[in-house]
Amino acid sequence: MSLTSILFIVFVVIVGIQLIYYSTFLFSFAIQRAETKLKKHISLSVIICAKNEAENLEKNLPFVLKQDYKNFEVVLVNDSSSDETLEVMKRFEAESDNIKIVDVKSNEAFWGNKKYALTLGIKASSNDFLVFTDADCKPNSNNWLAQISSKFSNQKAIVLGYGAYSKKKYSILNAIIRFETIITALQYFSYAKLGLPYMGVGRNMAYRKELFFNNNGFNGHMAIKSGDDDLFINEAANAKNTEICVTKESFTISEPKKTFKDWILQKRRHVSTASFYKTKHKILLGMCYISQLLFWVFGVTLIIFGYNIQWVLALIVLRFVIQLLCFGFTAKKLDDVNLIFFAPFLELFLVTTQLSIFIANLISTPKHWK
Template sequence: MILLNIAFYAFIAVVTIQVIYYLFLFSKFAFLHPKHETQKNIAVSILICAKNEADNLKKFLPYILNQEYPDFEVVLINDNSHDDTLEIMEEFATKHNNIKIVNVLPTEAFFGNKKYALTLGIKASKNEYLLFTDADCKPNSKYWLQEMSAHFNQTKSIVLGYGAYAKIKNSFLNKIIRFETLLTALQYFSYAKSGIPFMGVGRNLAYKKEAFFNANGFINHMQVRSGDDDLFINQVATNKNTSICFTKESFTISNPKTTFKDWLLQKRRHVSTAKHYKAIHKTLLVLFYISQFLFWTLAITLLITTYSWQIVLPLFLLRLLIFYIIFGKTSNKLDEKDLIIFLPFLEIFLIGMQLTIFITNLIAKPKYWK
């Protein structure tokens, strides 16, 4: 009885924390309307780092090259590929004079380090404004470059975009991947709107070359295999220099993993970088995850035992209602509306998977970006 009493008051505290996150933080993005900025027509360099991506380059590079934009180059970085990646790059380069190829050879000091390859690509780029995506990404429209670059101005040197994953019908894994991506976007867009930006995704990210060199590039976290996107943004982004772009024309669509094993390996690399975030970001992210975990654990325990259910059930439904409102708005904004009906199940499953990933990373750490 004493334990249930403790659980009851803990549940009230957890619901309060969750409501604060959703109403005072995540609502900043959920209720925000996308804004089409005036086209700037600034010269932009698009950077794509590819490792064994011959098939994806053949499939998706034409969408990059066919962007409706007056002045851009495409810097293709071959990171020591073992397939026909370099040959495909060279074939495209013979047909398009705005392609520049950077062929990265293996070095013992930087073996398997994407940041080293990206650094060489950034140095080789000719333009001040840089837009990053991956070889398996397809712009959602021919105005992707126009939309992303329009958010640069005299004070904004970083633009955070949305990198979605393609939908696969009747796939639970695909729904999990897209829900996790949706939750991550809700967080980094909301934090940015709150003046405490903490990350971006390399599938759709832009910043000025000046910002890169002023921060000495990736030098502060070069030893961390992942984090060319989130750790760099965590280091340099501020409430003054960061903008967000989430018009549907600005999305990129990537190929999702199709097996749980591959997805877990990918997420292990991503999660391993979080411990290097600034203290305020780590605190806020950990508190949110713990409150998520405890909300479901305590709610299920208290409802099964019917302990003070007259109070527990309304609080449970209140949090669930707010959760649905925020995610409903966000899902509509980011074109993930088919996830809405599955939201509670996806959240519970993802909480369990994140706990598994955290424990696995404590035992063995992932080493290479591919």
């Protein structure tokens, strides 16, 4: 058997794996309708941990305080900021009766560790139901808290929301960031629907304080600077206690990174954190990424050699049709359909970038959350 024949057989297997993944994602999440059933308001504590975020707090905190929700407090955690973050927090506190400030001083043992600051914020919160977002995030509507809280129940102690990024015209970086955000959301929402929740995003998620302390908080990974959101979910979430919330009113909107350098550093932190996931999640995510990478490598190689070109092109087209259906339904649900026709090119860039990030992280790992 020739080398090209072997490459073709492997390519068929790879395409098969990709089709299984995208078909599973398609039917588990992409085409499912988002539920909008609201329940009686429960007492909430919104926790925002900020480090040098004075400008973002000025801009976004009013949208949190304007939520159409009866009973909630906002716990603002100042993580040893060097700008006017604390002053801005105190100004809002003077104007509102539902703000609580936690001022975290520099601690040599926990320097640069967001988890330490968040833990102090969680301890200071008054309510059992906690909602997390970031200072650079703005709720997509005044019903954000109502939508997120509606997913809690006696059984559901974790709610995974969607943190979108604002759209910028004529920006390749912005398109890449939004594409990567949709693909990531497609994965973690799909796995949660399949009973295998593995991560959430700190820009928009919620869980019970009781669950946090029953799982010893961040103790299992406190030494790891990143992962206050996804590592805790990976540790505490299961098929019975996790729900998702993907109505448009429940989204948060963040400002994306403005330079490739800042975005790459952010992604390096995320990739380094994923290495601490449970083994089953690492295997599933690894197979998905490796099959995606090899799809491009083997597909391009076979086209260059001109081997079974009709079958190779047919398999490539079939895979892209299923992928675009899956991505398209997801993008529509997540209110970002403009990227659909650019998906193949954005995927190729993202796959190669992730490979370079993985190699860079083998050499050195990012140390601090900000």
